[in-house]
Amino acid sequence: MNWEELVFEAKPFDGLLVLDVHGHIGAHRPFQLGAYSAAQVAQxxxxxxxxxxxxxxxxxIVSDWKWGNEEVAQACRDFPxxxxxxxxxxxxxxxxxxxxYLSMPGFRGIKVHGDMQGSLPLNDPRYFAAYELADKQRLPVLFHAWLPSEVAAATDVAKRYPNATIILGHSGMTARAAAVQAARECDNILIDTAISSTYDNAIEVLVDKVGADRVVYGSDISFFDxxxxxxxxxxxxxxxxDKEKIFGLNAKELFRL
Amino acid sequence: MRFIDASCRLGMPAAPGEGMPWKTEEILELMDRCHIEQAFAYHIVARDGEVEDGNGLLMEEIKKDSRLQPQWCAMPATFREFLHADALGDAMKKNGVKTLRIAPKGFAHSAMPYAMKELMDFAAQSRVPVFFDYGEAVGDALYDLCSAYPDVKFVVTNTAYALNRFLGPVLDACPNLYVGTGNYVPHQGLETFCRYYSADRLIFNTNLPFGSATAAVSLVCLANISKEEKEKIACGNMERLLSEVRL
Structure with a gap:
């Protein structure tokens, strides 16, 4: 793969399996996303x-759970x-x-974001029913993991539910070292690359510490392009x-595609 | 495509992330990898308060490679903490400095004319583009700054995804405002910006070492805009601003 050519000559990443494990559709009031519909993400x-x-x-996440999940169900139907x-x-x-929802076509896992749900810790027992489903069905659970407390909660959940795979969204962000430690402690923890505007070499450091098998491509679209x-x-x-694993091969296994 | 990085930083950060490529040699390596021909850099010591000393350190540091160009930090000459405009102009001319960076919030001074008029009059007359991070003029302060000095070309850098509702009205009201692309990351952000405000008002920059050069070039190269628009953003607009400088 000529990676430079892909970027500098603006070629689609065809011929490479690219699976984005961290996306969003729909609006959230304070964030000016501009292009947040399923159609725009699909485009x-x-x-x-x-x-x-x-x-x-x-x-x-931030308002009506049912309405939002229906929005995703419709997106899965529109863009199978x-x-x-x-x-x-x-x-x-x-x-x-x-x-x-988990039995509907297209659904592949669970997303939790306690910070936007009253700052509830993600290992609060009220989340356990969802984690039990993930454990039983061997599904991935994408954690919003920005703070040390969120990484700690994810580690706790990973240990309680060993058949679920926990994806640490944002690589732990302000708790990168803790995220690395969590991945080392728990075989069922992966780290995603949605590290926002983080500096160059951050992904290389992650791969060096936990191995490319444990890192998955996440973009945080539509907050980010x-x-x-x-x-x-x-x-x-x-x-x-390593790039091929991160871009898609690891997630292919995760999503059973 | 060739790039000119309109604003990045040199010098030792107080709290670098693990593996952060902050050394000048590492920044030069990233420039090579990212096809960045030139980078306009300011020094962290100048940005964080020792303005004149920091600008001096910058001049020493950029001697390492001719691809590095100086961007001086500046503040009002109040209490003679910084050079008066005439002396600043002379020093810039002597050192080949064609861009300035201000930080009214960071330096804890007013951005209004009673405090900044002399410096901004100099920028207007010399047509030196003035850079600042969005965090230095948040919300209404962005409009206040740009509208107070309509003859100064301002480039706001280090923007993010939660900005457009502030940025748009200021772009409407202030044709002297340009936007650095370094952290302008909204989904389809450049496409939307070009549609409403044209590519002429976008200036490529990286915010290195805290920002990512690989991401910054990707945002431009992979955006769904024309080749001509990409070239304007990557280097053309900055070259145009530089060509207007009269020192």
């Missing part, structure tokens, strides 16, 4: 040669295979049952094999 994914992007609905879905639980509602992280990985000082 960019198609243009860039992304094979699939797994999304959660921001409204499902290209848009995959995370079901989002809301721990404040006893009637919140995400199991039906996915081309941001695609280019960062493509131009990283990593082997072709």
């Amino acid at each position: 960019t994914a198609t243009r860039m040669g992304v094979d699939a992007v797994c999304v959660s609905s921001l409204p499902s 295979g290209l848009i995959l879905g995370y079901a989002v639980p809301n721990p404040y509602y006893e009637d919140c049952d995400i199991a039906p 996915c081309i941001h992280t695609m280019g960062k990985i493509a131009l990283a000082k990593l082997s072709d094999t």
Whole structure:
């Protein structure tokens, strides 16, 4: 693969399996996303040669869990295979049952974001029903993991539910070292590359510490344009094999594609 | 495609991330990898308060490679903490400095004319582009700054995804405002910007070493805009601003 050519000659990443494990659709009030519809996410994914992007609905996190999850179900129907879905639980509602979504076409896992749900710790027992589903069905759970406390909660959940795979979104961000330690402690923890505007060489450091088998491509689209992280990985000082694992091979196994 | 990095930083950060490529040699290596022909850099010591000493350190550091060009930090000459405009102009001319960076919030001074008029009059007359991070003029302060000095070309850097609703009205009201692309990351952000404000007002920069050069070049190269627009953003617009400088 000529990675430089892909970026500097603006070629779609065709011929490479690209699976984005960290996407969003829908609006969240303070963030000016501009292009947050499933159609717009699908448009960019198609243009860039992304094979699939797994999304959660921001409204499902910050407001109406049911409406948001339905939004994702519709996106999976509208863009079969290209848009995959995370079901989002809301721990404040006893009637919140995400199991039906997990049996719908396109849904591949669960997304949790306690920071936007009243700063609830992600190892609060009210989330356990969702984790039990993930454990039983051997599904991935994408954690919003920005703070040390979130990485610690993810580690706790990974240990309690060993058949689920925990993806540390944002690589732990302000707790990168803790995220690395968590991945070393728990075989069922992966780290995603949605490290926002982080400096060059950060992904190389992650791979050096936990191995390319444990790192998966996540873009945080539509907060970020996915081309941001695609280019960062493509131009990283990593082997072709490592890049291929990060871009898609690791997630292929994860999503059972 | 060739790139000119309109603003990055040299010098030792207080709290570098693990593996952060902050050394000048590492930045030069990234420039090679990212096809960046020239980089306009300011020094962290100048940005963090020792303005004149930091600008001096910068001049020493950029001697390492001719691809590095100086961007001096500047502040008002109040209490003679910094050079008066005439002396600043002379020093810039002598040192080949064609861009300035201000940090009113960081340096804890007003950005309004009663405090900055002399410096901004100099920037307007010399047509030196003035850079600042968005964090230095947040929200209404961005409009206040750009509208107070309509003859100064301002380039706001280190923006992010949660900015457009502030940025758009200021771009409408202030044609002297340009946007650095280093951390301008919204989904389809450059496409949308070009559609509403044209590529002429986008200036490529990296924010190295805290920003990512590989991501910055990717945002431009892989954006769904024309080759001509990409070339303007990558280098053409900065070259145009530099060609207007009269020192």
